[in-house]
Amino acid sequence: MISYNPKDWITFIFHFHKADTFRKLIPMMIFIGFYSATIAYLEIEYWDLPDDSHVKNISIMHGMLGFVISLLLVFRTNTAYDRWWEGRKMWGGLVNSSRNLAIKLSVILKEESDRAYFRKTIPSFASILNKHLKDDDTAKQLFEDDHLSIDNHKHKPNQVAKIVFQKINDLYLANKITGDQLIILNHEIQSFTEICGACERIKNTPIPYSYSAFLKKFIFFYVMTLPFGYVFNLGYYVIPVVIFIFYVLASLELIAEEIEDPFGDDANDLPTTKMAENIKRHVEELL
Structure with missing residues (x-):
């Protein structure tokens, strides 16, 4: 279990621990970056879609599903923490x-x-x-x-x-x-x-397989559709935005996975x- 000072903000922000989710997600974040760049290039340079294209309305779906995915992640992390605290x-x-x-x-x-x-x-x-x-x-x-x-x-x-x-x-x-x-x-x-x-x-x-698998698929397909709608508003800046959104959503899932079994050898498991x-x-x- 990691020992730390909860009041030391500087350490939290600028120090990357070996258990930090950023390290685990680097390969996937690189893939998401290349994917977003490809979609942005095709929409801006190759397809040359007009501003009134129906593809632009995909962002409406993201606004509605964003609330749903936030509820699912809150339930997921709370359930995992309850297991850790009960242990x-x-x-x-x-x-x-x-x-x-x-x-x-x-x-x-x-x-x-x-x-x-x-x-x-x-x-x-x-x-x-x-x-x-x-x-x-x-x-x-x-x-x-x-x-x-x-x-x-x-x-x-x-x-x-x-x-x-x-x-x-x-x-x-x-x-x-x-x-x-x-x-x-x-x-x-x-x-x-x-x-x-x-x-x-x-x-x-463990957490029921169907629930865990559905949440992972939900996060993946939600992120993979983000570049299509937001290219119109962000242009090539959609690349870092999509990477950051994926990092936040996937990190919450990874944290829940780690603490739901508090008796293992992970950095945040019980000592x-x-x-x-x-x-x-x-x-x-x-x-």
């Missing part, structure tokens, strides 16, 4: 649940071996979930103990949550914690799987790796 809230909840579980166990548990066990397992859930959402391979074994191995062919976060609850249940059977304490600890463990499920819902449910490291550090401090 952030889920990971914020995971941080709080990990801390609360560590705080309660630090008071309840008296033996160092039990505290050391949870000192490793609680942060492991965040680390495994982070890799699970990024589709990265995880180690088959969490610790040095053979009986704590993780099966890569099964749901990894669920296995870690099960290991944590199994240990707490064993402590209850060994009379190291009471029934009331077991109920208190159960809430945090249950929240682990709820957060995992919510993150998987975001990860595995889940850093958050998992913070959970590990905080749990180790508490236990």
Whole structure:
């Protein structure tokens, strides 16, 4: 995730970050520029269309469709940002649940071996979930103990949550914690799987294909028809104007594509790796 000062306007205007949409759109912008130049040359020099040509009225269509495309892009970016923000809230909840579980166990548990066990397992859930959402391979074994191995062919976060609850249940059977304490600890463990499920819902449910494909086609054909009508008013200046309009519309779509999956490795995705490291550090401090 990019760290920046939101009050530094000069940096925003004149600095191009590697994740900036301008870099990604350069090839397409060059194509749009050549295309617009070709249409402008044909209309002005070759076809020699009169000022009262019906082609000039195409700009009326652009005025009507401009409102429609703006509504579609607003809905697209808002939906993508809602997914990004919900992912952030889920990971914020995971941080709080990990801390609360560590705080309660630090008071309840008296033996160092039990505290050391949870000192490793609680942060492991965040680390495994982070890799699970990024589709990265995880180690088959969490610790040095053979009986704590993780099966890569099964749901990894669920296995870690099960290991944590199994240990707490064993402590209850060994009379190291009471029934009331077991109920208190159960809430945090249950929240682990709820957060995992919510993150998987975001990860595995993209924007419907038909909507995304339609919007891309709409932007493309809208921009490709712009030179025909505006050549009459702008002449060859239509070239930079059309390129700029394409840059604005396509950039909004690219930004929405990037943030709709907040658990990837893009520059604006959530810093889940850093958050998992913070959970590990905080749990180790508490236990």
